[in-house]
Amino acid sequence: MNAILLMLMGLGAMALGYFVYSKFICEKIFKVDPNFRTPAHEMQDGVDYVPTNKYILWGHHFTSVAGAAPIIGPAIAVIWGWVPAFLWVVFGTIFFAGVxxxxxxxxxxxxxxxxxxALTGDIVGNRARSIFMIVIFLVLLMVNAVFAVVIANQLISFPSATVPVWGAIIVALIIGQLIYRKLIGLLMVTIIGVVALYAMIYAGPMFPLALPESVMGLSDRQGxxxxxxxxxxxxxxxxxxxLLQPRDYINGIQLFIGLGLLYAAVIFASPDIVxxxxNTDVPEGTPSLIPLLFVTIACGAISxxxxxxxxxxxxKQLDKxxxxxxxxxxxxxxxxxxxLAAIIAATAGFATLADWQAIYHSFxxxxxxxxxxxxxxxxxxxxGLDAVLAQTLLTVMVVLFAGTTMDTGLRLQRYIFQEWGSIYNVGWMQKAAPATLLAVGSCLLLAFGAGGDGSGGxxxxxxxxxxxxLLAGLTLLVITVMLVKLGRPMWYTLAPLIFLLTMTTLGxxxxxxSFYDKGDWFLFTLDIIILVAAILVILESGSTLNKQIKANKTAKNTA
Known part of the structure; x- marks a missing residue:
């Protein structure tokens, strides 16, 4: 099959999902109100609560959630074949992730x-909130610790990416001032930012930078x-x-340009999927397609x-x-x-099936x-892009997205510590600086305490x-309970919720x-903890949902 057809089917279906399905969900189910006063206005503080242009906010949200995961997951999952990965990405995006x-x-x-x-506590109950926040903390810990390793590895493998990766921070700081102080219009700011970023990507191969292999006893990865x-x-x-908004915004524009170049190259190269x-001949030790496909591809389908x-x-930044x-x-x-681009690159970017199998020799x-x-x-x-320049462009895409995810992830981890400080009346933990130190400390403790070389995550x-x-399922559960309390249709969130929790529990x-067979008792114990937490939150939420449905029926009958 030609990759052009796969690209057109995937992008076409997603476009249809946005123009039709998202309009129905937002207008008929969520019933968004243009006159509703958002927290960004009601609680504006100039730091976290800031009313933001929707295009800039889209850039922040998109690049924060993207990271490296929508590349890693699909590019691993194609080992089962490109059809299952393609279907889950397309239908998962339309009916799961978008909602x-x-x-x-x-x-x-x-x-x-x-x-x-915190919403779990208000809508479901305090016991569910306590368990939920542990799961949230574990996810953030994994994301921050592992993405740091991913970025470090890419900077070591591709020193040509160092200049554009760190230079993008300077560009973002300048753009932030231009936008916030309204010195020039958004279009001109965008042009300046994109030109500066791509100029650094072009210069990267000319000025490759790398850390020394050892400094003060630290390896280059640790550094x-x-x-x-x-x-x-x-x-x-x-x-x-x-920094957060402008960095995410310009990275979002950069990604769409990068994706545009990649998709244009697919059209001109017209590669076949090899x-x-x-895949009926998966390598030995590859787990079953169901349910592992649905947890291997998370970001890119639902996360x-x-x-x-x-x-x-x-x-906190939503304007309207x-x-x-x-x-x-x-x-x-x-x-x-x-x-979708990751699936195409990982299946049509190789000359022969043998070349592809040489990469996918094990799960x-x-x-x-x-x-x-x-x-x-x-x-x-x-x-006709130069090979080194093409690798630099794609490496910068991966690293910048992983970096923006780290930026947001660490801020979110700081919020978790501050929320714990508020819940348990620990005054100093409610302050930003101590909470940030706790967030960084926990990530570094995992990275260096467990791995030694910094890869403990x-x-x-x-x-x-x-x-x-599991976290995605529980989030859908909170939204579903909220919809039921408002007397709105619940199946548009409940159906994906049931599917997701079933696949996750099986996973x-x-x-x-697998952990038991390998004798990996640490992961075995952690798996049990997560499984028990999931069951407890599901039972608690199910009880709340059932009570609310009965209450709605009673109110309807007495009306």
């Missing part, structure tokens, strides 16, 4: 921009990880308009991390409630298009490397997919057996 992301922003905005964890967390800590304390549609961003930072559709649902469409292979290698081949064949990464999808059970 989940827009719903989380809407639900949070309607409740003073509270996080999904990069520490620098990344120092940066992320500073970024998480700055006002959102100063990977099998359904619980999106709910954390939607209710943690995005809802109807912006929920563009920011949340279209943000999910953007990520779905990135996941877990592929990922970022397959995306960069396959995508660079398509860019080179399609639009990788140790619990096998549980990320299931934990993340946790399969992983439990």
């Amino acid at each position: 989940h992301d827009a719903g989380a922003i809407w639900a949070s905005s309607r409740n003073k921009a509270k996080s999904i964890g 990069w990880i520490i620098l990344l967390f120092v940066y992320a800590a500073i970024a998480s304390l700055l006002p959102v308009w100063a 990977a099998p549609a359904f 619980g991390f999106h709910g954390l961003v939607a209710s943690g930072t995005t809802s 409630e109807p912006d929920v559709r563009f920011v949340g649902y279209f943000g999910a469409i953007g990520e779905g298009s990135l996941a 877990g292979q592929g990922g970022v490397g397959a995306f960069i290698r396959g995508g660079a081949n398509i860019l080179q064949d399609g639009i 990788m140790m619990i990464w096998p549980l990320f997919g299931t934990t993340n999808q 946790l059970l399969i992983q439990l057996k």
Whole structure:
């Protein structure tokens, strides 16, 4: 099959989802109100609560939720064949991710921009909230610790990406001042930012920069990880308009240009997909397609991390409630298009089936490397881009998205510690600086305490997919309960919720057996904790949902 046909089918279906399905969900189910006073206006403080242009806010939301995961997951999952990965990305984006992301922003905005964890306490109950926040903390811990390793590895492998990756921070700081102080219009700011960023991408191969292999006893990977967390800590304390918003916005524009170049190269190169549609000869040790496909591809189909961003930072910047559709649902469409590009690069970016099989020789292979290698081949064949420049462009895309996710993730982790401080009346923990130090400290403790070389986060990464999808299911559960309380139709969130919780629970059970067989007692214990937490929250939420449905029927009968 030709990759052009796959691209057109995928993008066409997602466009239809946005123009038709998202309009129905936002107008008929969520009933967004243009006159509703959002928390960004009601609680404006110039730091976290800032009314924001919907295009800039879309850039923040999209790049924060994208990260490297919509590349890694699909580029691993094609080992089962490109058809299952393609179908889950397309239908997951339209009926799961878009509804989940827009719903989380809407639900949070309607409740003073509270996080999904805090909302659980208000809507379901305090016991569910306590358990939910532990799951949230684990997801953030995994994301922050692992993405730091991903970025460090890419900067070591591709030193040509160092200049554009760190230079993008300077560009974002300048853009933040230009936008906030309204010195020039948004269009001109966008042009300046994009030109500056791509000039640095072009210059990157000319000025490759790398850390020394050892400095003060630290390896280059350890050095990069520490620098990344120092940066992320500073970024998480700055006002959102100063760095977070402009960095995310310009990265969002950069991604769409990068995706445009990649999709244009697909049209001109017209590559055939060499990977099998359904792989009946998977390598030994590859787990079953069902349910593992639905937890291997999280970002790009549906991801619980999106709910954390939607209710943690995005809802605090929502200018008008109807912006929920563009920011949340279209943000999910953007990520779905990135996941689709990853599938194409990882299946059509190789000359022969044998070349593809050489990469996918065991489960877990592929990922970022397959995306960069396959995508660079398509860019080179399609639009004649130099091989090193093509690799630099794609590496910068991966690293910048992982970096913006770290920025937001660490800020969200700081919010978690502050919420715990508020819940348990620990005054000093409610302050931004101490909470940030706790967030950074917990990530570094995992990275260096468990891994020694800074890659300790990788140790619990096998549980990320299931934990993340569990979080997405629980977020849909909170939205569903809220809809029932408002007397709105619930099946548009309840159906994906049931499917997701079923697949995630099966995934946790399969992983439990795998950890037991390997004698990995740490992950075995952590898996049990997550599984028990899931069951408790599901039971608590199910009880609340059932009571509310009965209350609605009683009220209807007595009316």
